[in-house]
Amino acid sequence: MIAIAILGHGVVGSGVAEVLRNNAEGIAAKAGQSIEVRRILDLRAFPDLPYADLFTTRFEDVLEDADIRIVVETMGGLHPAYDYVKACLLAGKSVVTSNKELVAAAGDELLAIARENNLNFLFEASVGGGIPILRPLDQCLAANEVFEIAGILNGTTNFMLSKMIHENMSFEGALSLAQKLGYAERDPSADIEGHDACRKICILASLAFGKHVHPEEVHTEGITNISSEDVRYAAACGGVIKLVGRATQTEDGHVICLVAPMILPADNLLADVDDVFNGIMVRGDNVGDVVFVGRGAGKLPTASAVVADVIDEVKHLQARKYLFWGAGEEGYVRDYRLAPAKMLLRFSCQKDAGALVQIGRVFGDVRMISIPDAPEDEVAFITPCMPEYLLTEKIDAFTGMTLIKSLRLFLVDGIEQM
């Protein structure tokens, strides 16, 4: 029998307790011994729960209990989660967390402390909820040089975009439905402004390429300005809009990382990942493209990923798991505008010969795109592929035309797929 503690009894924490109880027998068989929740830290009391006696409001009750070898952190947020996790590792306890904010902010530091103390620090649930992605990335693809990761990493925004795409909902309508169904929080900014997806692509990029990528180094755009017109323009291009997090390794060993709405071709596997599902594509030199799809959030999917990590730590109380990355040096994350881009541009202008000539002169070979009910004074086209900073320069050089919206096409290896 091994004793563990759970920090936080919210959605994920209570799910962890539930999974450990409901699947106790199978879990003990997998882990080689039974797992007992000794303590649950929460400021609230839950007197009606069958395990009400496990609750404590004092972190010291966890930290100072030498029997507790593994601590599960599901509180979320940076503080006090960071302080508690660090203290547990320094006290010789292995840690499992589902806290993407924590891992994206301080993964390198916490992994280093875990390694120094011959402990494990695992966080499969921090990306993709219940989808096994970090462990396959680290282990199964160990024989590959991974050079690109791209994914739909946020279920809330994917649900909203799915409603906008397939049911012609407005952004506002989709958001209030998501809130009604409990997919979006009252303050949805972390989701709809892309910060949640950003944290996840940071964790994936850190693990895949071996050096920490911090969220503040990653250009992040959300879906707040995506309109029904954009959705119809994307359809006219032969694609769908998804909020994509993407990280690519450059040939000289740097990384380029970006979170933004992008137009994916309809036949791309990620284009079919709808509703609250997440999908993550990993590209390796030997394996080619591998895609992982599943529920990226939710109590039990996330809890099952946490418990799988707990099982793995029980099995590796002596031998460390090798999952690791180091700190990234100054300039490791390159300016995303250096990467090749191809955009759908919507301009408001007088639709005369002069405007069309200017488009051809500035951009060269464009593909005009139209939707049936576009305003009279709107012109839209897909640009050729070029480094994004060049595209921006060309857009700025336009005269007499106002940019309504620019949307990136989803490129793989800089190659358009549509």
Add this chain to the structure above:
Amino acid sequence: MIAIAILGHGVVGSGVAEVLRNNAEGIAAKAGQSIEVRRILDLRAFPDLPYADLFTTRFEDVLEDADIRIVVETMGGLHPAYDYVKACLLAGKSVVTSNKELVAAAGDELLAIARENNLNFLFEASVGGGIPILRPLDQCLAANEVFEIAGILNGTTNFMLSKMIHENMSFEGALSLAQKLGYAERDPSADIEGHDACRKICILASLAFGKHVHPEEVHTEGITNISSEDVRYAAACGGVIKLVGRATQTEDGHVICLVAPMILPADNLLADVDDVFNGIMVRGDNVGDVVFVGRGAGKLPTASAVVADVIDEVKHLQARKYLFWGAGEEGYVRDYRLAPAKMLLRFSCQKDAGALVQIGRVFGDVRMISIPDAPEDEVAFITPCMPEYLLTEKIDAFTGMTLIKSLRLFLVDGIEQM
């Protein structure tokens, strides 16, 4: 440094040697030490290779070399692969294999020998080529009770069906194209008759449910009688035909396993898995549905999965991996005809009132399906859902009508998705 041997220098074996050479540095970092190929067993000589001196035709050169701690088997076929693998395990060497025929036939026995000798026997590459599936199934989903696995497990037939669906090719045309491109062998029977997919679903079912499922216990249908008309009927149903391997756990702890062409609804994630790609759906009680997609075959994808196993065994020379299943008892695999089924039935008959009345009387509430250019004397419909043996009885009871074709719909939990 750790010494390994490779048995067989065909497509996969030569790929393993190539990946180990090309990614040597990254692999050594992941494994914690460098990996040296000491011997390659093949009846042929390869005098022009830079590592020509490693070849031997004598298995004893591998078996009796105590330095060789890990043996990679990529010969394929049951004999002598089985004998060699068993001998290696008994001699204290861990084994990695890509040989699905071997694992499907004798996985339980070889796993038991590995366990008795405190060794590892890993075979990630035997299912889904480079897609990480067995390890995620075993580890990441450890906190789930997995109750269903369904997948497109054979790239050759999936390529052929994709051509038939999207390019209106005939079965014969698709087969000869697959042969021309090297996706199908000269004798394609193992692929097109479903035996390859059968071996893979046996391995998946054995691992997921803990007891060995033998290929000869699994009802297996291939795609040899799938016609262009079937493809168009599937489209008229709102779906596509895929060769699916499926295993479900019954409530009393038995397993039902089947390989057959099925009609998947167009919005199912597996329906979009085209060409030589494989897709595997795993359903767990906590995580819900998780789907893994990637190239299911090919030299480098498969080799990268083999090498990932080798790395894992290098890291676990002392501690065993827990991947394991036992022998299955008599009657463990249930008759697939007990499972609920729903079929598209195509009959040849006089299309008069009598025929339609008979259909209603025998089957109850059916959904008629038609395609534009169907023969005059053909009637097609989707049956209600019922145990398959009842469906068969009803079909047999029909008079004056000849069954042209029956095609199962892809049900999840016995529930139609269309």
